[in-house]
Amino acid sequence: MDNPSTNESSNISSIHLESASNRKPTPLIKMIAVASIAAGIQFGWALQLSLLTPYIQLLGVPHKWAANIWLCGPISGMIIQPIVGYYSDRNRSRFGRRRPFIFFGAIAVAVAVFLIGFAADIGHSFGDDLKKKTRPKAVVIFVFGFWILDVANNMLQGPCRAFIGDLAADDHRRMRTGNALFSFFMAVGNVLGYAAGSYRKLFMMLPFTKTEACNEFCANLKTCFFIAIFLLILLSTFALLYVEDIPLPSIESQSQTQTQTQSEPEQQVSCFGEILGAFNGLQKPMWMLMLVTAINWIAWFPFFLFDTDWMGHEVYGGNPGDDAYNRGVRAGAMGLMINAVVLALMSLAVEPLGRFVGGAKRLWGIVNIILAVGLAMTIVITKAAQHERHVSNGNTPSAGISAASFAFFALLGIPLAINFSVPFALASIYSSASGAGQGLSLGVLNIAIVVPQMIVSALSGPWDSLFGGGNLPAFVVGIGAAVISGVLAIIILPTPKATDVAKVPIAGGFH
Structure with a gap:
């Protein structure tokens, strides 16, 4: 089927390339330097997840279409992540395999967040009428920046994880440590990003961010993105200069x-x-893992899309642009910060918890039921907040409603920590004999993550219209998907062999 030159190229497999630079494990401090880049990446992601759905509505995009903007991420991830993984496994640059991707990815993130943060100002300079609800030119600039941001994040995260695998040099204990550090710094970035997004007067650090076209909410977002650029460039520059990436x-x-x-x-x-051959060569366990992962992300993505919008709209009873909505969004960012703290603590407990409950797949199944319970809380909290506003004619929820909302965010930090580690651990086991490299394996698993994101992004608008508006329809779908993925994780996923568990590079120690 393939011609001779293609066969020759494919024979230089990723797994062979990764073993080509055979050397002793890198000192832990250098692995920490590379893993710390995750804090810079996730700081920007935290802002994206907490503030950009409200921001695009501020620019005039209706709620039922706001989720369509998020199609950018899954589509770019489905295309870019596997290709970046493939070429980072084979990169012959004298600067190393992973460092060029990390460098250009960081530059692209800086460009993207500048475009997003200044979309309102640039749109106004090109003729957007501030008196009209919709600012079409600002929306176009925002979407363009959003595309670049998602492509850049995919250029960064995969090579960073693969770089950690390279530095471990087949030391499986060091691999587990490195990837645990990566997850930890992701949580640190989340905490810092959500904390920045929850602070109302952050724009006063950079007063020039508030302009005629950019109100306080917009100026806070702009200031947060300036901090994100500084943090990512600082961490990336230090790691790229300090840690050697030996060329092939x-x-x-x-x-x-x-x-x-x-x-x-x-x-x-x-x-x-x-890339297609990686799918053709997948064994049944890996296909089952991808199925469970896909259903699981149908459960998770509504939360990522609408968490702060739910706080502003359903819990605080506001509409985009008004004070009640903005207060709700800031409270949602604070809730996400609490979520990130729980995630950070849980990321350190994943391995012992896995041993305690009897294995990775059982742990994943259990926490998916916790996810379903958490999403069900949104229905109870929403109805209680609506009843409270009807009785008191006020928009500010009581202390009890606020406490329940923050408890919801905290609870979901438990399954989220597992979701960020266990699927990668199982993928490492199930695909260990496929001959794929670190980068390509992550790229293949990424397909099972981005496809359900596309489905949720495309269908959440029709769900919104069909059920009269709001975020609850998407959360109800998430409840069903969480239960199904939890049951399937326990029933259909094979139990890894003890000899294979010893090779797990992420969240190891399960059996």
Whole structure:
């Protein structure tokens, strides 16, 4: 089916390339430096998840269409993540395999958040009428920046995780430590990002951010993004200068160069051919894992899309742009900060919890039931808040409603920590014999994450219209998906062998 040159290229497998630079494990401090980049990445993600759905509605996009903006992320992730993984496994740059992707990814993030933060100002300078509800030029700039941001995040996260795998140099204990550190710094970035998003007067640090076209909410967002740029560039620069990324041996570089010079189209076919081949070579356990992961993300994505909007609209009873809504969004960001603290603590307890309950798949199944309970809390809290406003004619929820809302965010930190680790651990076990590299394996699993995000983004608008508006329809779908994925995780996922568990690079120690 493949021509000889394609076979030659594919024979230089990712797993072989990763073992080419065989050396002793890198000192832990250098792994910490690379893992710390996750804090910079996740700081920006925290702002994206907490503030951008409210912000796009502030620019005039109706609630039922706001979720469609998030199609950018899954589509770019489905295309970019596997390709970045493939080429980062094979990169012959003299600067190393992973560092060029991290460098250009960080630059792209800086450009993207600048466009998003200044969308209202740029749109106004191009003729947006501030008296009209919708600002079309600002929306176009926002969406363009959003696309770049999602592409850049995919350029960063996969190579960073793969870089940690490279630095571990086949030391499985060091791999587990490195990936636990990555998860920990993700949680740190979440805490800092959500804390910044919850502070009302942050824009006063940079007063110039508030303009005629950009109110206090917008100025706070802009200031948060300036902090995000500074943090990511600082951490990335330190890691890239401090940690050596050893290039592949020159003899392999020459072999790859010969393959490339034969025909550029053939090289492209080889790239996508290996990505498709990764699917064709998947065994049943990996397919089952991808199924459970996909259903699980149908449960999670409504929360990521609408958490702060739910606080502003359903809990505080506001509409985009008014004071009640803005207070609700800030309270939602504070709730997400609490969620991130719980996630950070839980990320350190994933391995012992897995041993306690009898394995990774059982732990994943249990916490998905917790996820379903948490999402069900949104219905109870919403109805209670609505009743309270009807009785008191006020928009500010009582202390009891606020406490219940924050408890909801805290509870979901438990399953979220498992969701960020266990699927990757199981994927490492199930695909260990496939011959795929660190980057390509993560890219394949990423498909099972982004496809359900596309489904939720596309369908949440029709759910909104069908059931009279609001965020609850998407949360109800999430409840059902959480229960199904929890049951399937326990029933259909194979129990890993003890010999395979010892090789788990993420959240190891399950059996």
